[in-house]
Amino acid sequence: MQAPFPSAHDAPALTAHHRGFSLLTEDGEYLTLSAPELRSRLDSMPCPLVVHAPSFARKLDLPPPGQPSPWLDLLELFTFVYPARTAAPTPRGLALALGLEEEQIGRAEADLLPTLVEIMLTELARQKNGPLGDMLAALTVRLAQAGWPWAGTVAETLGLPDKLDGKGNLPEDALQPGDALRVWRVLPKWEDVAPRPPPASHPITPAEARTRLRTLLGEGSESRAGQADFASVSTAAFEPRTHRGNPAVVLAEAGTGTGKTLGYIAPASVWAQRNGGSVWISTYTRHLQRQIEQETHRLFPDDATRRHHVVLRKGRENYLCLLNMEDAVNSAASRPAGVTIALSMLALWTRATADGDLLGGDLPGWFGDLYGQGSVSGVADRRGECIHGACPHYQRCFVEHTVRRAREADLVIANHALVMAQAAYAQAAMSDDAEDTEEDATPSRYVFDEGHHLADAADGAFSAELSGLEAAELRRWLLGAEGRRSRARGLKRRLDDLVVGFPRLEAPLDAALMAAHALPAPGWSARLAETDSSESGPPEPPPIEDPDGFLPATPALPEPVLENPTESFLRLLRQQVLARSEDRRQTHQYGALECDLHPLIPDLTEAGQTLARALSRIAEPLRTLAERLQARLQDDADSLDSVTRGRIEAMVRGLRRRAITRLDAWTSMLDALDQPPLADTTPTHIHFIRLDRRQQQRPGEHDVGLHRHWLDPTIPFAAVMAMPAQGMLITSATLRDQSDTQNRQDEPETEETERAWEAAEARTGANHFPSPAIRASLTSPFDYARQTRTFIITDVDHASIADLAAAYRTLFEASGGGGLGLFTAISRLRGVHSRIAPALEDQGLPLYAQHVDAMDNATLVDIFRTEEHACLLGTDAMRDGVDVPGNALRLVVFERVPWPRPDILHRERRIHLSGGDTTGYDDRIARLRLRQAFGRLIRSQSDKGVFVLLDRRTPSRLLSAFPPGAEVRRMGLADAAREIRAFL
Template structure:
């Protein structure tokens, strides 16, 4: 076995070392070299490492070097996971190829992603054969991708050169999905692009995936990814939230309706569906009772969710109603429970009938019918676990998914998500590396360790830590201002006051400004206040959900020289705006989560069960991490300069405000008033500009 040491890693990063001549824009940073060596030691010693790495350290290259070398020299697979597919794609298409050329190693690497990224050949052939009727727009989409479909070797939709809106609207027609996949029974099994990806993963030394795929692998008992013992988690601050969502159980009315429509539906007065299709070819089959059951289940399911809607008047959220542990005692829910029992009875009847039909059929029909049976069984099981096992359970949280005043689904997830990660993921690893620019609060990792289920590894001294500050000169590059004299965020005048402040700031600081909100309602109200003002002053106002989606807004923002971008959660992290793409960042409110959100409710319950303050142990540290992410949008390179303005006076007035102040890299923090803010920002930018040049 080839030697692998932490010291040899340092030689690659040294000035005039191997990386300097081969990796674009590389220069020596001691923080990067220290991080890479720490990761190498974790691999060598079978340890876990939690590392916060400030912006500009170059953490991607820092973990890629030891990962590539370890995989190649020790013959051990290393899996790297990221939160965003954009970073996953950058690593697989640019960073690893550059590094492999520099290291002059023959390394096999592969990308692991969800099945919905791949073309399903069975679906494609069915459409070409006219087995599915298409709308005009869908026909145009098929025409646009025909050449690609016939030539592609990967079947990956990222190769398709179409407008993202067109692709996202119609890709489901061709996308591989678990519920329609015929698996070994598919006649195009040998042409399956997803299976091709899985075979490539088996051969690879290094696998790059995303958190969603990693967690999907956990859900199906590690049957997606090949066995691995070394895991690097980038953007690790998001893992517990992603786990809460991905490892949840969900049952939606739309999913029930969709599978029933496969069996039986009316098309412009004509009765169609799979049951009638097999009846035409097998006249002896009795399908009448099954057809009737499909209609009854559709009506019963709709009634069940209508009854769940009766409870929504108590919801503070437009998107979810978290159910209390004693909800079973409330009349509206008791009525829903009665409907649920009837619905389960009908589902079991239909499943029994379909199994009998399956026994009478030849193998030609078997795969599709088995798939339908599996889907219905999964729906029945999911409903059972949510309604009969999880409601009232100490370790679970249950919520109704809503669209305003209408229940659309019911779901449950874990309260102690860290314990699930420990049992289903960490326990199978020899070494785990977790990295992000935002893991610590006031330089402490306590919150991250507890929420992510790492306490036992800390107690057994198997967990190490590293805190590498950013190499950027924040003293010269950034200043943060807190407005002390604005109304409290709960005050009815708050929205009007922040709109007035924004108008002044946008005139005083020309260029590009980003404004971060925590609530849709506030975003909408402020945008309606300032839109006429922006139009009059030649400022391009770009508002999330009003002027486009994330991608289109970012593109337009970069094109406009005088623009203000206003957004929600999506823009608090993962946005990389270097140079003059961002001069002023405005934070409207400190990003405390609402306890009406299921994830927040689970965090609250986690600490209440231990008789500990959920505010001090969950809501505050969670908000501090999110604030740190948001503020991190401002300085992305050594030459960036800019200011942050916080419009939430609690950051100055409340004792907990110091937690936010002490957790960010910006140390120029000025508490001021709205009458002074414009001059202060102008003077600071002018003074720093003179020193800069």
């Protein structure tokens, strides 16, 4: 096999550094070039070695290289040789992932890259006789046909030229390239086991928790003040419940650096092993999910043992769908060569992955940047498409594997939204008296880390949205793709043999599908926009509402149909929000417009009633269908095989979760149209209209809808958790709105401390459980007076992007990198990034940014952690759950006071939940966010760092957000920069 590319052994190598670009020529000459000089040489240069080609192209102001890449990207070789390992996508990050020591890496310039290639090729040569050797050979043939630049070097390493016939084909008895892509044929199948018995209720003692903690920490680990106390206090969440619906609740604030993760893993693991049950550990961010999973390596060092005892659970949309993968492989021949390259890498990853998690798992976060974002989204388990038991790959499905492993695990690491959804579904099944089996046996013990976000998660989990996108998505789930290129199967096709030949089932199904045409038809968004003649410019073309990654959708033409009741209702919603938005000029800006639902414009009530009747004509036959399918499980119990029973159970769940529950919520919202809120009363729900704008290059409308939120979302959270939970630990470093956390539970509480605890209980929902929560406060072990400096800059106009950018550049230069810049708005982040990135790069301070770089947040944090002089810009997701100890993070710069967004939701909660102190309500939110941001700075006893707030209007009443010893000083930018240089 001969690829049209030079061997990697003879290729030049390129890296970027602050002096420009480092070039190691094919003759061994070492040069430093500027960007113009390098660009002028690229066309005549043999295919060079680079790391992260898209990022390298951006540094040269070149367009993305695409696939197949014109360069030999070491990350592509890495994904081939190590398909389920991650690495920071920089020369240093790759070197560390390959096991090199710092002294071997040096300054990570061009001469390092040939060494990294040799390491990977040596490993590849070792693998050619291993279990995946045949697959590697077959995929190399396919990759060579697609023009992959590494194909020649890889083929030589695998010894392929000697195995191929004269036409470049593998022997007939060898694994063929097409079969190598069809990985779903060889993945292991799950097998059902007997249901796990209910757990026992034996308590655990603080002494046992402390003993397990010492075991986890091991010899020579850093001793953290308060960690053992935290483990002891946490055992109260595992006490046996004394009354039904009355779980033991422990509310524990553990200051930054306490070591709370191992502090709760210790008692949780003891309880799970003693009682034969599962403890669900729930987080708000993916960052923390991954960190907790890494900590469990201390508990179960052996990978196979840990896989049995620890499971990480996410929503379905995070996982690879084998049916989508099959569709992509089958259509690859008609697609560009880059699709084949991406699918080959995904096939290798699919054979090696631990759990099929595409987002935040063991697929590198830069995979989409290399091979196109569609390469990942096109094979994901997209919402509403799963056909469960009807899928030919059902018994090999990664999601189903994970669900079944979670039933037997000791620790399940999930997220708040999933936990709430599971509990809500279990409660609904009990209230309906339905014999519905849940995906997971409902656990009885929970740990909610990042507990300060429980209200946010509950707000999303228990809200309802009657919008164009939601309604159109339901139509697609019921009717299928309706002529567009998509594998989305309608309900009739998913049910097929379960219903055909059973008139009692066919009749309600046909009735529901006929009624589903009342939902928005393809092209609805364009038709709504066309109704407003005051909009300037031509109407927006119909959006591609169903992009399928490898199977691109075809824009649907607007249907010349009769007046659609959902579209009529949406049109009136849009009319009302445009009429009542405060600033009509905003209608061409990104973001959202909102208005109150009441008072209604003319015709909206009537349109809502018409829509409610149309929705009931969908919901009632679906309800009948679900009931009759459920009855078939009993009526035909003697003839149904286990596969068919599983399909029926899954379909009944799907009908209730995906359609009936949603339709009932929408009908309830429409009933509220003629029920305006009464004056001087506290509402249970908040209703408002929102018009969303596209956050993309082409401006235009994205969606319009009626929204309903709980005034206090922790009420439904407590309601759904009260029955299944026998005990729960709610913990965070920022539960209370006060900086003095030195009041231990054995010290007298002041009135101020009591108010702070009461507010924390209200924010987490702990006050809605029958018994009062057990309170605990553990102090941070850090000496903030010695380890930190805190400044408020007084001479920067934070309303000016130019001034703001100059301030960030000055501060990042003063710290020599290691800076985390936090923003309250994406547009301001992008504006600052575009202004300062080149100047910082010139000084050897590479700048990365969320919402700018095409990598997930975990990968950006990995780069930031690896590259000691890098800087990172981010928004809320970087403010929480990011753990970067050491010198890699030594400066946090916050763009402005993080006041709550002044929208309708906040307005109503501020009025009704503030106790009359509306200013104090806003202040508490801002102080807690400042505390969270400050908490990123110091993660170990040896850290030093500076916190800077670029808002000269910061009121002094917010400064209690900072911990004791962190003196806050106001000064000009130049003075602060000098002090930062001296301190660091």
